[in-house]
Amino acid sequence: MNIRKKWIIYGIGLPLVLGGCVNMDNANGNGVDEKKNTKDAVEDQSDRLVTVQEYNGEGFYLENGQENDKIAEANREEVEKAVTDFFLEQYKTDVEVHNIVGNVDGASVFVESIGKPNFHTYAVVPIDAKGKKILTDQVYSLEGEVENAITSGVYGLVYEDEFNELDKVLAEITSDYPFTGETTQAINNTKSFGFGNEYYFVSFFDMELSQQIVERYLENPDLSKEEIKELNLEKLNPKSINITIQLFKNKKDSNPTNEELDEIAKVIDEAEGLPYGAYNLLLHDNMIGKASGSGDKDNTVERADPDYIIKK
Template sequence: MNRKNKWIIYGIGLSLLLAGCMDNASGNGVDEMQDHSDRLVSVQEYNGEGFSLKNGQENDKIAEANRDEVEQAVKDFFLQQYKTEVEIHNIVGNVDGASVFVESIGKPHFHTYAVVPLDAKEKKIMADQVYSLEGEVENAITSGVYGLMYEEEFNELDEVLKEITRDYHYTGETTQAIHNTKSFGFGNEYYFVSFFDMELSEQIVELYLENPDLTKEELQDLNVEKLSPESINITIQLFKNKEDSNPTKEELDEIAKVIEEAEGLPYGAYNLLLHDNLIDEVSGSGDKDTTVERADPNYIMKD
């Protein structure tokens, strides 16, 4: 996978990822030439309502009519396959079934999803065939474990970003929007973490499956900092807190400098995206022509 696109695919592009993987003949399912200005809402008001996946309308109705069965099938899947209890946040129809967005209960903490296939003709849930896209849950677990390993450092990052949003008049996404539209692993209203060293990721997942109640002390031998910082991406997304206000290159440079100079932040390579106040209610994305960014290969490095 091209590194330039990895952090976008793992964290932001839920509709792109799911539509693309489930409907390969149709590309990524997004018509970039179409004007979607009528779908834009203020980020402070967006709670994920309206979020949808390509060609999923009919399956969405079937899944909702069988919601209890869908939820139980997904909870069983995560317990059996990943020894993880999850909370169900949203069920969204896709071309092949229903994508179910979940949050792990307790620590390590992460957001991810699973797919429940449906028989549209019979309007039937195929509860014994629940699956996830290859590497999706594993990446979420790995980033969640990383968040636990560097818990104090992420708390410091939270404080730095709260100060930035206050000083530069930005905000993050709502908790409801994250629950209902994101599968980015470990993260919050300001950022998410993606892990790209497959060898260490496999080691972390193996440890997690042996003991899902891992403590920070049990993870000390992993020696994550032997990796290149580019193996761990921390993608920060901030939105202007008022409508009709656009981010500027000057703000981008100043905020990047604050992050560069901050001490005690998590090890990794940081992408920084600044959006205006609006978010697409269907795709859940804030990316548009007004967005300014500092990203791969021009990371903000913390090593």
């Protein structure tokens, strides 16, 4: 799976480095190695999977982070303050801390911006494991991670009406077809995808324009839609803006079909008033991996890069 497709499926910036060394072969994007031996493959998976309706992020973890997770939880107030101060100082953004997960070097802290623009992202708080000390003066984010989340959030704000229309279309789809989205708790506790909700998230791939948006945001976090529209986002190649829709079957032991994929893709393709961009559509079964927070499996069906649904 190439890096662009990983971003499409799992959310901007989430793969590879949620604050530490991870296995480059893992496919879930959260540092969890899903390679299993033959015995594991045939064992009952009930202890590793949970229905999408029940999943709230419990059991989510990052590789080699168990010890640091304990240290971070024992010092939760200190970790939360360090992260909220970091976002306020570096990005002029008030955030709410949703989840703290130990990683090999410290703790990855999942946050959501307070107010608009709305986005999910994370920062890393290093930990001196030997001294069991929280290094509050060394908080950092992966290069481009928060910036991409901000750009995604600003795009969601500028096209707020169009995204409201997309929400209505997806609500109708999940009413007409046996599908549902993720829980709010799962999103808060396991995702760093920028702007999105239980059905979709937005990824921005024009780095030059992203930098312009972030610069304007840092100058004035309360910037208006009109100020951003001055950048002429409509002139972008729609493939520079990916809107990834992920739906889950609403009942156990039920797999998505290619027929359902084609029908739902047609509904989205024919819908009017949706946000500008290139749409990826992924249909999963009803189960999510507890540790990875991912629903992607061999039975997932998708219409994605390069076969986008283009909305202009």
